[in-house]
Amino acid sequence: MLLNELTIKEAREKLDTFQISALELTNACLEAIKKRNQELNAVLEICSKEAILEAKQADKKLKQGLRGPLLGIPYLAKDILMTKEVKTTAASKILINYVAPYDATVIKKLKEAGAILLGKTNLDEFAHGASTENSAFGVTKNPHNESRVAGGSSGGSAAAVAANFCLFSLGTDTGGSIRQPASFCGVVGFKPSYGRVSRFGLLSMTSSTDVIGPITKNVEDAALVFEVIQGLDQHDATSLEVKETENFTGLSGLKIALPREYFSQLKNEGVKKILEKAVEKLKQAGAVVQEVSLPNSRFGIPVYYIITPSEISSNLARFDGIAWGEGSKEAQNLHDFYFKTRGEGFGAETKRRIMLGTYALSAGYFDSYYQKAQAVRSLIIEDFRLVFQDYDFILGPTTPHEAFKIGAQTNDPLAMYLEDIFVTGASLAGLPAISIPGADSEELPIGLQLIGQKFQDQKLLALAEALQKILI
Amino acid sequence: MLTSEEIFHIAQLAKLEISEAEAEKYSRELSAILSYVEQLDQADISSVNQETRTLDSENVLREDEVKVWDQEERESALRQGEICDGLVKVKKVL
Structure with a gap:
């Protein structure tokens, strides 16, 4: 077995007993990236020099007797998380040469824990999409079948874990962007409860649903990473410290809800079979x-595609080419400069979302679109609350089908939006949710989704681990 | 249905330069998305209190006090733009 194929837990044991060094582990990952990234395009930027230096430091600490869950563990981060030493592009032309002045809180925490950053992964521009086809730097291919997409928007992070480029990666999930690519790539993707992980240093997309979470080879590893990155951060007013009081006590007697709306929409036999099993x-x-x-779940996508573009149109107003980012070279005056910088710098989907949001928020339409969507969002949240009065968890599919062919949906933005049909609900309600690989995956993997009660993230992870064990 | 003229108006509000061809494409695509979104009219929102709606979260407040940012990080942030006499330089406004 190659070192880069190890799980965090396996590598931990070998590192702690000096069977392997962090440097060997890091080199194995860098080698794997070198070998296959050109075809997969999962990694946008590699920082070998810094990674090797960090690995040597980790080895030194290990020899001194220091220990920690992620000490000496190499990882990759989605390129929408700010990193001081490596460029942060959000896969957009407008940030093509941007270097952040500080590390995102999650990156800082991982650094302090001794994890080794190998580089940054590909994504849909500003995380707008479900296939990474919206990246300004080319699509990420699915490691299981290179004619298929890896999913998105954290497609690079999911593909990188599936291709063993790293031991884990960080993704971000606004309406399914960790879970959907995890499902397509056959790995574990965990979206924590809204607020449990600081977003400081994450380029904002939809501030009311954006969450950072781990993509890993198994559930146990996801729990290890979550433990390190979670918690209150003074720089993110929505972050908080949660002490979970309810423990997972085993599968026996547990009450699991199956939303019939999720099943009635399933046409894919493979997905059905995995769920039934x-x-x-x-x-x-x-x-x-x-x-x-969940009677209002059918409104999930329409609500999401009003609220998300609305927040995007506001959050992306800051990209004006002044003070940072790429500015137009041709413009003569300020007005022209704004229009050219943004018109040239943003890709098609980003512009589509900015305009949709601008329209939904504009005078005369605010009530009929934005206010209405927020009201229906309340109904969706209430649906979940009622189910959780009687049940511990919700089980369903992550995606309606396996990974689709590259280019199959690029001409129909609405069809692409419908990819997120099962994953937006938990995002709109701020609930923790995880995608784990379903068994029986024939050629292409498909994920199962578990949704937990708000702030019961560890309990959800414990259930997911138990389910993963009985599915094998 | 959003016309090309309306798309140009929205792009104007959002400060985006778009071409005629883009305006036509976005007019088609945004119209399709908006007509899909119209199904929200079927939702019964009479039970929703518009004042307290959305996330069932609590406000977390703190003192509004000035905290000094790291000097090196601040300088590195400023270096990204065009600086003139210690100020960020912008294009002519008039």
Whole structure:
């Protein structure tokens, strides 16, 4: 087995007992990136020199007897998280040469924990998309089948873990962007509860749903990374410290809800089969699995595609080419400079979302679009609350089908939006959710999604780990 | 249905330079998305209190006090733009 194929837990044991060094582990990852990244395009920027230096420091600490869950563990971060030493482009032409003045809080925490940053991963421009086809630097290919997409927007992060470029990666999830690519690439993708992980240093997209989370090879590793990155941060007013009081006590007697709206929309036989198998296994283990209704879940996508563009049109107003980022070279006056900088710097989907949001927020339309969407969002949140009065968790598919072919949906933005049909709900309600690989994956992987109660992230991870064990 | 003229108006508000061809494309695409979104009219929002709606979160407040930012980080942030006499330089406004 190659070192880069190890899980965090496996590598931890070998590092702590000096069977391997952090430098060997880092070199194995860098080698894997060198070998296959040209075809996959999962990594946009590699920082070998810094990584090797950090690995040597980690080895020194290990020899001194220091220990920690991520000490000496190499990882990759989505290129929308600010990093001091490496460029942060958000896969946009407008930030093509941008170097952040400070590290995002998650990057800082990982650095303090001794994790080794290998580089930055590809994404849909500013995380706008579900296939990484919206990246200004080219699409990321699915490691399981290179004619297929890796999903998005954290497609580079998911593909990198699936291709063993790193031991884990960081992604961001605004309406499914960690879970959907994890499903397509056959890895674990965890979106924590809104507020549990600081977003300081994450380029804002939709401030009311943006969350940072880990993409890993198994659930146990996701829990290890989450433990390090979570917590209150004075720089993010929405972050908070949560002490979870409810523990996971095993599958027996657990009440799991199956939203019938998720099933009635499933046409793909493979996805159905994987879900049925999971239900059967859970029942065998003593869990109670019952059908429930989330009557307003059908409004998830329409709500999401009003609220998200609205927040984007506001958040992306800061990109004016002045003080940072790429500015137009041709403009003569300030007015012209703004228009040219933004017109040339943003890609098609980003412009589409900015305009949609500008329209939804403009005078005369605010009530009928934005206010209405926020009201329906309340109904969606209430649906979840009611289900969680009687159930511990919600189980469903992550994606309606396996990874689609590159180019298959690029001409129809609406079809692309519908890719997120099962994942937007948890985002709009701020709930923790995880995608784990379903068993029986024939050629292309498909994920199962578990949604937990707000702030019960560790409990959700414990259930996901138990489910992963019985699915094998 | 959003016309090309309306698209140009929205682009104007959003400070985006777009071409005729782009305006036509966005007119088609945004119209399709908006007509899909219209199904929100079917939702019964009479039970929703517009004052307290959305996330069931609590406000977290802190003292409004000035905290000094790291000198090196501040300088590195300023270096990204065009600086003239210690100020960020912008294009002529008039």
